[in-house]
Amino acid sequence: MRTVKPKKFLGQHFLTDLDVAQRIADTVDACPELPVLEVGPGMGVMTQFLRAKPRPLKVVELDFESVEYLRRTWPDMEENIIEDDFLKMHLERTFDGKPFILTGNYPYNISSQIFFKMLGNKNLIPCCTGMIQKEVADRICAQPGSKAYGILSVLIQAWYTPEYLFTVEPHVFNPPPKVRSAVIRMTRNTTQHLGCDEDLFKRVVKSTFNQRRKTLRNNLRPLLTELYPTADHTTFLSDPLFNLRPEQLSVQQFVSLTRRVASLA
Numbered sequence: 001m002r003t004v005k006p007k008k009f010l011g012q013h014f015l016t017d018l019d020v021a022q023r024i025a026d027t028v029d030a031c032p033e034l035p036v037l038e039v040g041p042g043m044g045v046m047t048q049f050l051r052a053k054p055r056p057l058k059v060v061e062l063d064f065e066s067v068e069y070l071r072r073t074w075p076d077m078e079e080n081i082i083e084d085d086f087l088k089m090h091l092e093r094t095f096d097g098k099p100f101i102l103t104g105n106y107p108y109n110i111s112s113q114i115f116f117k118m119l120g121n122k123n124l125i126p127c128c129t130g131m132i133q134k135e136v137a138d139r140i141c142a143q144p145g146s147k148a149y150g151i152l153s154v155l156i157q158a159w160y161t162p163e164y165l166f167t168v169e170p171h172v173f174n175p176p177p178k179v180r181s182a183v184i185r186m187t188r189n190t191t192q193h194l195g196c197d198e199d200l201f202k203r204v205v206k207s208t209f210n211q212r213r214k215t216l217r218n219n220l221r222p223l224l225t226e227l228y229p230t231a232d233h234t235t236f237l238s239d240p241l242f243n244l245r246p247e248q249l250s251v252q253q254f255v256s257l258t259r260r261v262a263s264l265a
Contacts (some may be wrong), residue, residue, distance in 0.1 A: 004043050013105075036055060038057065044070055046103075046104070060089065127188065130184070144247065154254055236264060
């Protein structure tokens with residue numbers, strides 16, 4: 001059977017090591033019974049192991065060549081192979097509104113966008129696993145005070161508990177990426193509401209990390225001016241808290257900061 005040539009513009013790096021593929025597929029076992037949606041299956045190196053699990057499985061693939069390959073390889077999956085862009089999907093329709101596990105060997109050029117979509121559908125996705133660029137995995141799992149701690153760390157950890165599972169070297173891919181990869185799992189925590197305006201929380205986090213070498217005071221000032229253009233923010237920003245840099249704040253401190261920003265209204 002003719003194979004699929006990886007396409008650079010889609011960020012495709014096909015995994016070739018079956019042992020690694022099975023290890024990644026097995027990460028969904030921590031969340032038993034739920035159906036699984038695999039993103040970017042390519043030629044199905046992970047799909048074959050996911051198919052063996054006693055639970056519903058669907059795959060979403062944008063590359064038409066990969067879709068045709070999957071259909072020829074597993075004709076019984078015809079109705080469960082979705083030819084679409086994951087980032088544009090209405091995920092509530094995937095399993096008739098039921099929660100599911102998200103997994104995949106994610107295209108590295110859109111992995112952050114995939115996780116932002118996950119956050120937008122957090123009540124549908126109690127567990128997300130898969131392989132991404134190691135640098136991104138480090139950021140997601142980073143703790144306050146580390147250089148890797150940033151926007152992804154805070155926004156994901158507000159709702160999920162991330163686990164760095166294992167590192168994957170470039171030689172197990174075709175073509176080999178120029179970076180190392182990592183497999184992670186993110187499991188929904190018990191938070192149902194942050195206790196602050198969630199949209200404002202995202203704006204505060206993104207604004208404070210805009211220039212991470214600057215203090216909270218310098219990074220927040222433009223946002224405060226935009227939100228409250230006629231207010232004098234001098235007293236508010238005189239608090240010693242604003243001498244800190246964003247990577248020094250925990251998720252809960254960002255929540256508290258968001259409430260304080262909202263109180264200026």
